[in-house]
Amino acid sequence: MSVFKVIQGLVGITGSSGNELDITADGRMPVEIAPPLAPPGTTAVSDEEDGEISSSNYQNYDIPVGETLVIQRFLAGCEGEGGKGSKVILYYDQPGGDPIQQLELARLYTQSTSDAVAILFTAPRAAVAGDRIRIQRIPSEGASMDVYGKWEGYY
Numbered sequence: 001m002s003v004f005k006v007i008q009g010l011v012g013i014t015g016s017s018g019n020e021l022d023i024t025a026d027g028r029m030p031v032e033i034a035p036p037l038a039p040p041g042t043t044a045v046s047d048e049e050d051g052e053i054s055s056s057n058y059q060n061y062d063i064p065v066g067e068t069l070v071i072q073r074f075l076a077g078c079e080g081e082g083g084k085g086s087k088v089i090l091y092y093d094q095p096g097g098d099p100i101q102q103l104e105l106a107r108l109y110t111q112s113t114s115d116a117v118a119i120l121f122t123a124p125r126a127a128v129a130g131d132r133i134r135i136q137r138i139p140s141e142g143a144s145m146d147v148y149g150k151w152e153g154y155y
Helices: none
Strands: 003-007 010-014 044-053 057-062 070-078 086-093 103-110 114-122 132-139 145-154
Touching: 044 057, 044 132, 070 086, 070 103, 070 132, 086 145, 103 114, 132 145
Parallel strands: none
Antiparallel strands: 003 010, 044 145, 057 132, 070 114, 070 145, 086 103, 086 132
8 A cells, every 4th residue: 555645845755665666866766776686497607897998998708608698677877987988889790700790789878876677688509619798898988987788688
């Protein structure tokens, strides 16, 4: 059962869990994407990269041969410095490593924040040697800053 309260002209909502709805000073309602759950009988997997970079940086995750990877969530963030931000891109890459043949799965632009997006990507086949997921982290304007990228899923 939800409870609605009006205090000094403001509406407050408390859910049956006891949690209260939050509205920021600029009128936004923050929503957090819950971590994904791997279905029974599967193996949860994730890969993340975090650290200071000053130029484009790739992190590779080799998909185990014979497994069909499913990605459920992608997260990215960066430290904040004077309006500078970053771009973090998630790719599916097949053998050969030719960047032109990479399939872009998701892209997040961040500025002094951490963002998450729910995605659903299922690899088009069981992995062969060389299939991989790549996280590309790019700081804006060549700035040196901490940039974070992570994906979560299962096989």
